[in-house]
Amino acid sequence: EVQLLESGGGLVQPGGSLRLSCAASGFSFSNYWMSWVRQAPGKGLEWVANIKQDGSDKFYADSVGGRFTISRDNAKNSLYLQMNGLRAEDTALYYCATLMYRSTWFIDYWGQGTLVTVSS
Amino acid sequence: DIQMTQSPSSLSASVGDRVTITCRASQSISNSLNWYQQKPGQVPKLLIYGASSLQSGVPSRFSGSGSGTDFIFTISSLQPEDFASYYCQHSLRAPWAFGQGTKVEIK
Numbered sequence: 001e002v003q004l005l006e007s008g009g010g011l012v013q014p015g016g017s018l019r020l021s022c023a024a025s026g027f028s029f030s031n032y033w034m035s036w037v038r039q040a041p042g043k044g045l046e047w048v049a050n051i052k053q054d055g056s057d058k059f060y061a062d063s064v065g066g067r068f069t070i071s072r073d074n075a076k077n078s079l080y081l082q083m084n085g086l087r088a089e090d091t092a093l094y095y096c097a098t099l100m101y102r103s104t105w106f107i108d109y110w111g112q113g114t115l116v117t118v119s120s
Numbered sequence: 121d122i123q124m125t126q127s128p129s130s131l132s133a134s135v136g137d138r139v140t141i142t143c144r145a146s147q148s149i150s151n152s153l154n155w156y157q158q159k160p161g162q163v164p165k166l167l168i169y170g171a172s173s174l175q176s177g178v179p180s181r182f183s184g185s186g187s188g189t190d191f192i193f194t195i196s197s198l199q200p201e202d203f204a205s206y207y208c209q210h211s212l213r214a215p216w217a218f219g220q221g222t223k224v225e226i227k
Contacts (some may be wrong), residue, residue, distance in 0.1 A: 044157070045164060045207050047216040051179030062121065095163065103170040106154045106209035110163040 003027040004096045004111030016086050020114055022079040022096030027109075030054075030074035033099035035107060036081050038092035038116075046092070049081065049106045050099065064090075086118045126208050132227040139195040141222045143208035148188045152212040155184055155193045159204040163202050165207075168193065178203025198224070 006019040013084040020036070025042040050059045058070050069082040079096055091114040100108040123146040132140050151171040156164040166175045166176065168184035171191055181196045195202055203226055208219040 044205075044221040045158075045209070045218040047209070047218060050214065050216075061215050103173065104152045104154070106166055106169040107156070107164070107209070108166065112163060 002066060002109045003082075003096065004098070004109060006111045006114035009094065009114030009116045010116075011115060011119065012028070012086055013120050014087060014118055016118070017082070017084045018086065018116060019095055020081040020083065021114070022111060024077045024079065024083075024096075024098075027098070028074075030098075031075040033101075033105075034070075034072060034079045035097045035099050037095045037097055037107065037110075038090075039095070039113075040092040043092075048094070049107060053115050083116070086116075088118050090116060091118045121215050122149060122210055122212060122217055124171060124208055124217045124219040126222055129220060130223040130225060132225045134200050134227045135198055135200055137198045137227075138172065139198050139202075139224060141193040141206055141208075143186075143191045143193070143219050145189045145191075145210055149210045149212040151187050152210055153191050154184070154209045154211060155182075156207045156209065157202075157204050163191075164187070164207065204213055 003025045007024045012018050035050045038046050051070045067085040071080045093115050095113045096111040097107045106107045125144045153171045155168040158164040167178050167182050172184045185192050185193045205221045206219045206221045
């Protein structure tokens with residue numbers, strides 16, 4: 001059974017930093033592209049970033065580019081999101097997700113999310 | 121960047137109704153369009169990928185169509201468990217984008 005367990009969320013002041021982690025199990029983590037998606041309270045879904053299986057390709061939403069860094073450690077079956085220069089608008093539930101390609105790319109499995117609150 | 125415009129933002133319908141949601145891309149995305157369902161307090165769930173392919177295990181009352189810039193998501197006969205929010209999402213190239221979502225409520 002695929003399991004994605006996010007951690008590292010919490011309350012942080014504007015301008016601060018936070019590192020999110022996602023522990024993956026139940027599948028061959030190193031074979032999958034991975035993604036972070038966020039959802040502000042009561043709002044819609046927003047794609048944040050994708051990373052290739054070996055970490056060699058990374059893509060970011062314009063809203064987080066230059067501030068957030070996605071990375072992975074295949075030996076530890078873990079995905080990360082380093083968030084710097086946090087703003088109030090970054091407040092959201094952050095989901096870790098697996099990506100699948102079957103004629104097109106889509107988000108396959110989702111974790112339960114970790115909540116990030118940016119406030120003074 | 122490609123923007124996704126989804127409509128309506130909400131709708132009220134009765135059990136058994138046919139429900140249609142539209143999604144428009146700001147430029148052609150071929151068939152790189154997915155549909156997700158999210159119930160309150162739950163994580164999103166993939167229903168349709170590649171504009172019209174039904175994800176395994178998803179009931180056949182859900183369907184999708186379209187290509188290029190205009191897409192349609194349909195629930196042929198709304199069931200009580202279908203009251204949720206629905207999102208389109210393009211995956212042609214980064215940056216990916218979701219539509220604003222459609223909340224389907226009970227009439």
